[in-house]
Amino acid sequence: MKNMSVKKKRNGPIMFPKATLERLKMYHALLQEEKSEYISSEEIARKLSIKPEQVRKDISYLDYSGKPKVGYHISSLVDALDELFGTKLRDNIIIIGAGHLGKALANYKGFVNFGIRVVAIFDNDPEKLGTYVGELVVLPLKDLDRVIRRFNVKIGTICVPGESAQKTVDLLIKKGIKAIWNFAPVILEVPENILVENMDIARSVLTLKHLLDRTPTGKIR
């Protein structure tokens, strides 16, 4: 029977394994770069250093089928992934913290490809208030409520120092934010109905440090 996944979708949402979702994001990144019309599971696998069976299995979760003997029609597969991730639906997000990172994010032009628009950036530092970051003026936190309602903001981006991250998050949740995109290098406590995606940028380099010390390549430190 073809496309069980479509059927499953009818009764309650499928929960994608975390690892599968991560790989689907990688396929999304890879396929957006591809110039050809079709690609095989074999080729996707090779470029990502995984097994082709894994690729086929992952793709079977999607509302999309490849063509035996031909492969996957790239633009259709990208469409299915866009659907999965909702990149065609716009989410307005806000950034809290107008430091180097907050400003870098606010200036990032690629968000449009992911259905993200940064509608405001906040900070409480009087030196920063009123200054411009791209098209946006840095606002004080007292304007949170108004902005969140006006732009129906669900996602709050935490770019404040670790010390103030938790209280910033508490405030955002009180103001109705449903998901936290956390760039502060700390673990946040949130109610269970709130989503958190941690992007501990600096700490991610520790994986490289760890592996450099343990692989033949890196042994020569």
Next chain:
Amino acid sequence: MKNMSVKKKRNGPIMFPKATLERLKMYHALLQEEKSEYISSEEIARKLSIKPEQVRKDISYLDYSGKPKVGYHISSLVDALDELFGTKLRDNIIIIGAGHLGKALANYKGFVNFGIRVVAIFDNDPEKLGTYVGELVVLPLKDLDRVIRRFNVKIGTICVPGESAQKTVDLLIKKGIKAIWNFAPVILEVPENILVENMDIARSVLTLKHLLDRTPTGKIR
């Protein structure tokens, strides 16, 4: 028999499961914030929304033991994690691309806690060459070779646009770089002895978008 992990370490390096390494980084983040002297697996688990058995299992990989009836001595456990990740050994890294993100990373003060020092930032845009980013002057790529040798640089940080990421990586590898910290939103092809850590910052928000559309909380889009 106590501390099998220590024994195992003697014969060839243990390979930590990817998921375990990710959690160990979270413990590292969590424990650095803790003020008390001891903490139980129960409490760590609660704060991270995982099971205490998982915490004990993860910690059993380390060259460290907790105290029955008392818990884990926080500063000793942090030491063991620092050892695992090599945060006390300094790695000099370079940043390629002096855009918003590259500059934000170059300015980040927290790297010292992870044993990372940014020794140079590169760009080929004549407008940027010679300008200052914190203490650093933006250098042209022709200086790569000199800097990599002089500072024994193993890790190269990719902050260039997606279009130029692959050729930048090819160049870095030719110049002797062993590990790539990739912030470009593309999949890189590298020889198998080269390590890659992908930090596709913008694409990470897609997990939140996906879940917001599928959880009761977010349904009201």
Next chain:
DNA sequence: TAGATTGTTAATCGATTAACAATC
């Protein structure tokens, strides 16, 4: 058609969890 590639079921593998012994 024959052959190549997908899709899916079944087997395997590895990670998580449960249970409990060790221990302070």
Next chain:
DNA sequence: TAGATTGTTAATCGATTAACAATC
């Protein structure tokens, strides 16, 4: 000591991989 908590073994669960049938 008794009780609490770690450490470890065994059972379970879920994800990956292998095998192969479906299909164009």
